[in-house]
Amino acid sequence: MSVELATRLLSADRTAIAAAARVLGDGGLVAFPTETVYGLGADATRGSAVARLYAAKGRPRFNPLIAHVADAKAALALARFSEEAKLLAGVFWPGPLTLVLPKAEGCPVAELATAGIDSIAVRVPDHPVACDLLKAFGRPVVAPSANQSGHVSPTTAQHVRADLEGRIDLIIDGGATSVGVESTIVSCLGAPTLLRPGGLPRDAIERVLGHPLIIADAAPEHAPLAPGMLASHYAPKTPLRLNAGDVKAGEALLAFGSDAPKAAHVLNLSPSGDLVEAAANLFSHLRALDAAGARAIAVMPIPNSDLGEAINDRLARAAAPRP
């Protein structure tokens, strides 16, 4: 599945921005500088583009990604802002602050980008290349760090190239990034909670709020258990039966591949057995089958190669007994 791509490298100028917007529009992958680190961008509204991004990074897990937009107005279409969230966005955007907020009604971001959960992380970056690209593209862009999973975050185009050459479509070289560490993540789902320290110091945020942030360790319902392992990960209410070779009475079927058994409620992750397509459909299909009122959801075996590893990780957690 790891198709070798010709990765173009362009210096940041108007031609490069226009080329990058076209690549994103075609569902492709573009690495670009933000003020924190180089991000690997994909169209956040397109599940297949987000799935390709996971494949390029070789991430063994799906965790929710940050949706980047050009300005706070564009963020309003994605998320609902509390008064404190509005205050923080007003003071610190554009900048290295990511806000976790409830998803807005009709939020166009793909289920895979938010790993199926009802909240969304949003940021307006403060870098001329990132801003121009987001404006030219006009849709939200997910952009985790542009490195292979487990490697250090890239702060130059050369770092990106060393890690992702042949795996992505385009790199825009805008020089070294200035902040060099990831954005600070604050959840505004309830009382503002620091989920990840980063480029914006905590005391700057606390001064604006006029009170301390809750620290994620003290708030287990918001805390990532480990990088990428959110306590609030999406879990269907209907029990899952994994590696199913058949469908029992009253079960719905989450199928994969061409020889799916018959069932009253069937959704196929990828009839052709394509793991990128399967990843793009995973959360939306699970949600739809969860709503079908079945006794259980039988899940056909998924190969554990490439994106299959991340798909199986999610399915195993969705099938695990709940407290």
Ligand code: AMP
């Ligand atoms: P990055 O690797 O810089 O793109 O940051 C992604 C991180 O943002 C994830 O690992 C999560 O910890 C965090 N994140 C994104 N969306 C959410 C969310 N809805 N709730 C909590 N944390 C989130």
Ligand code: MG
């Ligand atoms: Mg990273």
